Amino acid sequence: MATKNPIEDPMIDxxxxxxxxxxxxxxxxxxxQKIAGIVLTSNTPLGWFFGLLVGGGVAxxxxxxxxxxxxxxxxxxxxxIPGAWGFAIINFVWWIGIGHAGTLISAILLLFKQTWxxxxxxxxxxxxxxxxxxAGTFPLIHVGRPWLAYWLFPYPNTMNMWPQFRSPLAWDVxxxxxxxxxxxxxxxxxxxxxxxxxxxxxxxxxxxxVYGMLSLGWRGSTRHWIRYESASLLLAGLSxxxxxxxxxxxSFDFAVASLPGWHTTIFPPYFVAGAVYSGFAMVIxxxxxxxxxxxxxxxxTLRHLDNMAKVMLATGSIVAYGYGMEVFMAWYxxxxxxxxxxWNRMFGPMGWGYWILILTNIAIPLTTxxxxxxxxxxxxxxxxxFVINTGMWFERFVIVVTSLYRDFLxxxxxxYRATKWDYxxxxxxMGLFTFLFFLFVRFLPMIxxxxxxxxxxxxxxxxxxxxxxxxxxETA
Amino acid sequence: MPPRxxxxxxxxxxxxxxxxxxxTEQARAAGYRRMECYTPYPVExxxxxxxxxxxxxxxxxxxxxxxxxTTAGLMETWINxxxxxxNIAGRPLFSWPAFIIPAYEWTILFAGLSAAFxxxxxxxxxxxxxxxxxxxxxxxxxxTDKFFLCLEAADPKFSLTETRAFLEQFPAVxxxxxxx
Numbered sequence: 001m002a003t004k005n006p007i008e009d010p011m012i013d014x015x016x017x018x019x020x021x022x023x024x025x026x027x028x029x030x031x032x033q034k035i036a037g038i039v040l041t042s043n044t045p046l047g048w049f050f051g052l053l054v055g056g057g058v059a060x061x062x063x064x065x066x067x068x069x070x071x072x073x074x075x076x077x078x079x080x081i082p083g084a085w086g087f088a089i090i091n092f093v094w095w096i097g098i099g100h101a102g103t104l105i106s107a108i109l110l111l112f113k114q115t116w117x118x119x120x121x122x123x124x125x126x127x128x129x130x131x132x133x134x135a136g137t138f139p140l141i142h143v144g145r146p147w148l149a150y151w152l153f154p155y156p157n158t159m160n161m162w163p164q165f166r167s168p169l170a171w172d173v174x175x176x177x178x179x180x181x182x183x184x185x186x187x188x189x190x191x192x193x194x195x196x197x198x199x200x201x202x203x204x205x206x207x208x209x210v211y212g213m214l215s216l217g218w219r220g221s222t223r224h225w226i227r228y229e230s231a232s233l234l235l236a237g238l239s240x241x242x243x244x245x246x247x248x249x250x251s252f253d254f255a256v257a258s259l260p261g262w263h264t265t266i267f268p269p270y271f272v273a274g275a276v277y278s279g280f281a282m283v284i285x286x287x288x289x290x291x292x293x294x295x296x297x298x299x300x301t302l303r304h305l306d307n308m309a310k311v312m313l314a315t316g317s318i319v320a321y322g323y324g325m326e327v328f329m330a331w332y333x334x335x336x337x338x339x340x341x342x343w344n345r346m347f348g349p350m351g352w353g354y355w356i357l358i359l360t361n362i363a364i365p366l367t368t369x370x371x372x373x374x375x376x377x378x379x380x381x382x383x384x385x386f387v388i389n390t391g392m393w394f395e396r397f398v399i400v401v402t403s404l405y406r407d408f409l410x411x412x413x414x415x416y417r418a419t420k421w422d423y424x425x426x427x428x429x430m431g432l433f434t435f436l437f438f439l440f441v442r443f444l445p446m447i448x449x450x451x452x453x454x455x456x457x458x459x460x461x462x463x464x465x466x467x468x469x470x471x472x473x474e475t476a
Numbered sequence: 477m478p479p480r481x482x483x484x485x486x487x488x489x490x491x492x493x494x495x496x497x498x499x500t501e502q503a504r505a506a507g508y509r510r511m512e513c514y515t516p517y518p519v520e521x522x523x524x525x526x527x528x529x530x531x532x533x534x535x536x537x538x539x540x541x542x543x544x545x546t547t548a549g550l551m552e553t554w555i556n557x558x559x560x561x562x563n564i565a566g567r568p569l570f571s572w573p574a575f576i577i578p579a580y581e582w583t584i585l586f587a588g589l590s591a592a593f594x595x596x597x598x599x600x601x602x603x604x605x606x607x608x609x610x611x612x613x614x615x616x617x618x619x620t621d622k623f624f625l626c627l628e629a630a631d632p633k634f635s636l637t638e639t640r641a642f643l644e645q646f647p648a649v650x651x652x653x654x655x656x
Contacts, residue, residue, distance in 0.1 A: 027621065028516060028620060028621030029620060029621045032516075032620045032621065154551060154555060160559075160560070161560060162555040162556075162559055162560040163555070164556065164560075164562055164564065165552045165555070165556050165571070165574055165575055165578055166556070166564050166567060166571050166574040167564075170578070171574075171577040171578060171581075174548075174577070174578040174581040174582065175577070175581050178581040178582070178584055178585040181585060181588075181589070182584065182585065182588040182589075185588060185589060185592045186588070186592075188592075189592050189595070193516075193517075193619070196619045197516070197619040197620060199615075199619075200615040200616070200618075200619045200620070201619075201620070212604065213604070216596065216601040216602035216603070216604075217601055217602050217603040217604040217605070217606060218601070218619075219514060219606055219608055219609070219618065219619075220514045220515050220516055220618050220619055221512050221513070221514055221599075222512060222513040222514070222515060222518075222519065222522045222523050222526060222528065223512065223523070223526070223528050223599075224599045224601075225515065225517075225518035225519070225523070226518070226520075226523045226528060226531055227531045227533050227595045227598050227599055228518070228595060228599070229518050230531045230533040230534060230595070231533050231537075231591045231592055231594070231595035234533065234534060234537045234587070234588075234591040235588055235591055235592060238537075238584050238587055238588045238591070239584075239588070241580075241584065242581075242584045242588075245577075245580060245581065245584075249577060249581075252577075450516065450517045450518075451517070453516055453517040453621075454517045454518070458492065458493075459493060459517070459519075460494075461493045461494050461497050461519065461521040462494040463494075463497070463498075463521075
């Protein structure tokens with residue numbers, strides 16, 4: 001493999017040797033114009049309408065599926081005894097896991113001062129919120145009588161009934177509702193200064209009015225910025241334990257039960273790693289077409305893709321370790337039930353699911369992501385992101401279905417077969433996600449402008465007044 | 477609040493953050509106190525030059541977190557011990573280890589909401605009108621690529637002519653009078 005001479009790399013600053021995160025030649029005005037221009041233009045690209053139409057069209061499956069579900073009840077799904085949990089919980093966990101990468105990028109990478117995240121954090125956060133919307137749909141429609149879903153929350157009522165806080169399902173309500181709220185607040189707070197920019201650059205009166213209201217009258221005052229930065233850091237610091245706890249609580253839904261295949265202590269860390277793995281894959285799925293379509297290659301560079309691929313390699317390895325540990329513990333526990341569950345998972349009637357999972361989650365990504373050439377190969381990464389998200393869906397399928405359908409008593413064994421309504425609602429949420437995302441890229445600044453400005457070399461403050469200033473400018 | 481009239485202050489526009497920080501430091505050294513910088517992204521050096529260090533956002537956040545954990549803990553205990561006691565597989569009514577999880581989530585929920593809304597409230601937002609927006613060049617630059625220093629008329633040292641002369645000694649793009 002030919003190694004590139006680092007000196008000739010245009011991304012490296014020849015004076016400082018620092019690796020630039022965004023392409024050289026940009027200034028405050030050009031990045032602002034580039035990002036705000038996507039939203040404020042009056043020429044909506046035709047492709048956008050096409051995408052919105054496709055997303056909206058697919059989302060109608062969700063509407064149809066839910067309507068029929070509400071009329072007939074959950075019996076139209078493939079859930080039965082013993083497979084009492086089917087697509088609804090699989091999709092719920094899959095979607096919420098996808099959301100986790102957004103929070104990881106916006107919060108954890110902010111705390112670790114990974115400035116490269118600035119280019120991708122806004123749309124990763126948007127992805128989080130839309131994924132949580134899709135995820136939240138499933139438990140709501142799974143409760144059987146969704147119009148009574150508010151019974152899940154503790155509120156004073158005439159029936160004198162209250163939630164039972166020893167149940168992992170009650171924990172779920174708290175974890176997911178907190179996650180949704182904090183994600184939306186973090187997203188909005190991050191956009192306030194950008195709304196100010198949009199307000200000042202908009203030409204249409206309606207756009208000026210709407211962005212003006214959303215910006216709350218932001219004027220970029222230094223005292224405001226200091227409080228703003230403090231609040232952002234605090235929100236990041238709070239979101240970090242939050243994101244880890246959300247998938248931990250979701251894994252408790254399984255781990256607290258005494259069913260073989262679920263009752264394991266490795267679930268929390270391995271669920272969190274899997275969530276981040278699938279989430280980064282989804283960020284790549286979204287980032288690659290967006291940077292191409294809107295010509296944002298300068299701001300979302302190959303280095304971003306490379307870094308995200310590295311995160312996937314790391315989290316994918318944790319997931320692989322989790323799978324290995326499950327198999328090891330099935331043998332080491334010397335539990336007959338555990339052993340049978342694992343044998344059934346691999347070689348039983350639904351063994352194909354397990355092998356698809358191993359192929360798509362382990363075999364393909366974890367062998368190829370070691371190569372830098374492939375990590376910066378846009379086409380390959382795009383393909384791989386779909387492979388990984390297929391794999392992560394199968395992971396949840398394997399955990400939910402193969403643990404349930406053959407439990408302790410052979411006389412109560414059954415099988416699981418999803419119906420067309422299951423597929424319809426699942427595909428429908430993908431349409432909803434796409435639809436919401438297209439609305440987002442058209443109406444909101446998808447890259448945080450104020451944070452991109454901070455990554456430019458012009459932000460460096462030179463002390464010492466006008467004399468020092470001129471000297472430095474001359475040498476530059 | 478009665479409508480105010482007259483001059484709010486003088487606002488100088490700069491092209492680079494270095495010029496802004498230098499001018500702010502000099503203004504502070506010259507005895508001006510009522511002043512504010514406006515920048516398109518956070519410039520920490522400007523805050524230093526203004527001698528603005530402390531924010532109460534972390535305190536508000538902490539209070540929110542304490543409130544969250546207390547609320548959730550007391551609520552769970554009251555509900556599961558007194559209001560609606562249920563025997564779940566013989567576990568004690570006061571199952572505090574299980575109660576940790578919702579309490580943990582509400583700590584984060586209350587602390588996060590306090591940090592975000594506390595920041596907005598301490599900043600005095602939403603405030604859709606502010607005199608600096610009256611400067612004709614302000615909205616074109618303050619949220620994009622220009623750096624502004626506003627010396628306010630409320631400062632005892634402020635004088636329209638002298639302050640203007642003071643600001644014009646810096647390489648400012650323009651010095652504009654801001655009306656209320």
